[in-house]
Amino acid sequence: MSLDLVGLSVDIAGRRIVSDIDITVPEGRFVGLLGPNGSGKSTILKAIYRVHRPVTGQVLLDGVDLLSMRPKDAARRIAVVAQESTVEFDFTVFEMVMIGRTPHKGAFDRDDDTDRAVVAEAIERVGCEDLTHRSFNTLSGGEKQRVLIARAIAQGADHLILDEPTNHLDIRYQLEVLELVAGFDMTVLAALHDLSLAALFCDSVCLLADGVIVTSGPPKAVITAEMVRHAYGADVLVIEHPESGTPHLIPRRTSREGLPLDRPTRPTPIQ
Amino acid sequence: MTLGIGIGSVSLSPRAVWQVIVDHLAGHPRNTVADAIVWQIRLPRVLLAAVVGAALTTAGAVVQVLVRNALADPFLLGISSGASVGATAVLLFGAFASLGIWAVSLGSVLGALAAMTAVFLVSRTRRQLAPTQLILVGVVLSALFESVTSFLIFRGNPQATQSVLFWLLGSFGNANWTQLPIPAIALAVAIGYQLAQGRPLNAFAMGAEPAASLGVDVHRLRRNLFIVTSLMAGVAVAVSGVIGFVGLVVPHIVRLMVGSDHRRVLPVGVVFGASFMVLGDLLARTIVAPQEMPIGVITAFIGAPTLIVLIRRRPYLYGATQ
Numbered sequence: 156m157s158l159d160l161v162g163l164s165v166d167i168a169g170r171r172i173v174s175d176i177d178i179t180v181p182e183g184r185f186v187g188l189l190g191p192n193g194s195g196k197s198t199i200l201k202a203i204y205r206v207h208r209p210v211t212g213q214v215l216l217d218g219v220d221l222l223s224m225r226p227k228d229a230a231r232r233i234a235v236v237a238q239e240s241t242v243e244f245d246f247t248v249f250e251m252v253m254i255g256r257t258p259h260k261g262a263f264d265r266d267d268d269t270d271r272a273v274v275a276e277a278i279e280r281v282g283c284e285d286l287t288h289r290s291f292n293t294l295s296g297g298e299k300q301r302v303l304i305a306r307a308i309a310q311g312a313d314h315l316i317l318d319e320p321t322n323h324l325d326i327r328y329q330l331e332v333l334e335l336v337a338g339f340d341m342t343v344l345a346a347l348h349d350l351s352l353a354a355l356f357c358d359s360v361c362l363l364a365d366g367v368i369v370t371s372g373p374p375k376a377v378i379t380a381e382m383v384r385h386a387y388g389a390d391v392l393v394i395e396h397p398e399s400g401t402p403h404l405i406p407r408r409t410s411r412e413g414l415p416l417d418r419p420t421r422p423t424p425i426q
Numbered sequence: 427m428t429l430g431i432g433i434g435s436v437s438l439s440p441r442a443v444w445q446v447i448v449d450h451l452a453g454h455p456r457n458t459v460a461d462a463i464v465w466q467i468r469l470p471r472v473l474l475a476a477v478v479g480a481a482l483t484t485a486g487a488v489v490q491v492l493v494r495n496a497l498a499d500p501f502l503l504g505i506s507s508g509a510s511v512g513a514t515a516v517l518l519f520g521a522f523a524s525l526g527i528w529a530v531s532l533g534s535v536l537g538a539l540a541a542m543t544a545v546f547l548v549s550r551t552r553r554q555l556a557p558t559q560l561i562l563v564g565v566v567l568s569a570l571f572e573s574v575t576s577f578l579i580f581r582g583n584p585q586a587t588q589s590v591l592f593w594l595l596g597s598f599g600n601a602n603w604t605q606l607p608i609p610a611i612a613l614a615v616a617i618g619y620q621l622a623q624g625r626p627l628n629a630f631a632m633g634a635e636p637a638a639s640l641g642v643d644v645h646r647l648r649r650n651l652f653i654v655t656s657l658m659a660g661v662a663v664a665v666s667g668v669i670g671f672v673g674l675v676v677p678h679i680v681r682l683m684v685g686s687d688h689r690r691v692l693p694v695g696v697v698f699g700a701s702f703m704v705l706g707d708l709l710a711r712t713i714v715a716p717q718e719m720p721i722g723v724i725t726a727f728i729g730a731p732t733l734i735v736l737i738r739r740r741p742y743l744y745g746a747t748q
Contacts, residue, residue: 201635204635204638204639205638205639205644206634206635206638225641226638226641226642226643227641228641229641230639230640230641231641233639234639235636235639237635237636237639242631242632242633243494243495243496243631244491244631244681244686245681245685245686246628246631246685246686246687247685250628250685250686250687254628254629254632254640255640257625257626257628257629257640257641257642258640258641260625262622262623262625263622264625310640316639
């Protein structure tokens with residue numbers, strides 16, 4: 156049950172955004188898509204869930220062309236959680252998660268006991284039982300994101316796409332969301348902003364710059380100071396996480412470049 | 427509805443009303459005054475009001491989801507102003523005079539279609555319909571059409587101007603059995619189509635991209651629903667003039683009552699919109715009897731305060747809390 160992108164290129168408004176993308180997400184693995192703003196992470200993901208139509212290349216799900224499947228059939232296999240979004244209409248949490256059942260239903264099908272059971276279970280898995288009847292718009296960012304994950308679970312797909320799911324969340328919710336997703340028995344492809352967090356949770360990562368994949372592999376091989384400078388144009392230190400041994404980024408100040416690094420400096424007040 | 431038929435310049439009891447209807451359905455109408463009033467005048471009028479009210483409500487609810495904007499209404503795409511141009515041309519200059527009673531309707535349908543096509547063509551970028559662009563183009567072209575209407579009124583004779591004004595504010599006064607079936611059936615079919623889209627509409631309320639990820643064919647749904655709602659608005663305008671406020675406010679009132687799940691909003695909207703319009707028409711006929719008030723005046727007078735009360739009681743409507 157792998158997800159394969161083969162030679163994928165996408166144009167938007169006549170401009171090539173990503174070209175010749177090859178990514179394989181093996182069954183049950185968590186693959187991270189990394190890269191600076193505007194490098195094409197979202198574009199690749201949106202080509203998978205049919206917002207953009209690729210110019211060349213294929214998206215294969217167990218070897219079957221995903222984009223030639225009916226939209227509903229595709230949505231039963233792949234669910235998406237994007238950045239925390241605002242919804243103009245006032246849905247309850249239960250209704251929000253029930254919307255995840257859309258691809259399983261015909262025009263006049265009513266919600267049956269199976270749907271309600273699936274929805275209740277999904278809400279339970281993200282630990283939002285006590286929010287079930289709350290209005291979605293009154294939730295905090297972290298709670299909203301967990302509800303959207305519950306919606307993806309209720310969709311019943313075995314593949315999950317995450318588009319910067321931890322944006323605008325504080326560190327507790329960032330960890331919570333990724334821990335939750337990594338604990339699922341799902342094949343996951345996630346665009347992530349924070350390289351250290353990505354290294355902590357991903358089985359492998361692809362680093363993207365200017366619409367092409369620069370390198371891919373296990374986090375330890377990809378996330379190096381040299382690669383970060385190459386892709387992001389940023390000067391960082393990469394150390395080993397004391398517990399997990401995964402690469403961890405430490406930002407540096409360029410204005411202090413004259414100072415020797417090993418010299419202890421007075422701690423600067425945090426703004 | 428029985429009330430709407432019973433009350434008027436001659437009042438009839440609900441029993442008398444149903445007596446007439448049952449007689450007619452049974453195939454042996456009686457030749458009484460009550461029969462003439464109910465069957466010939468009031469029943470077609472109430473039926474038309476009900477179907478137009480229901481149609482404007484569902485069309486309004488759908489358009490608000492499509493453009494994800496609480497201020498949208500079915501006339502968003504320049505439909506009312508386009509129809510006004512057509513109808514004004516007919517009323518003032520006697521275009522299509524050979525068509526008799528159908529002339530104004532045809533004029534406004536043609537005007538509405540022309541406006542709709544113009545808005546679609548101008549706002550089309552590649553093969554997609556961008557909601558924001560659609561709203562802007564709709565607003566701009568509406569202003570243009572309105573000035574054309576004003577120009578026509580300015581050039582026309584004063585007496586005809588009176589009837590144009592009355593038409594612009596909406597009325598069900600012209601309802602009769604010959605004219606009723608075609609628009610009523612068309613609107614009923616369109617309402618039926620919209621009722622079937624409740625689930626995809628809920629997904630669409632999440633935004634176009636989440637809807638795509640939920641297996642909704644976004645481009646097709648958006649295109650079909652825009653065309654259907656525009657045609658509904660065009661037909662409604664053709665038979666009853668421009669009745670503002672219903673398509674904007676009634677969907678909100680319904681959402682405040684039953685929440686945002688469109689599988690509830692649309693059916694409840696059908697019932698509520700129909701009742702709202704029938705009652706509005708009843709008031710329009712009776713308040714300043716024997717004269718008739720334009721129904722557009724009534725709908726705004728009832729709708730606006732109602733909505734304000736509801737909004738103040740439940741302030742989280744449409745992200746107002748953020």
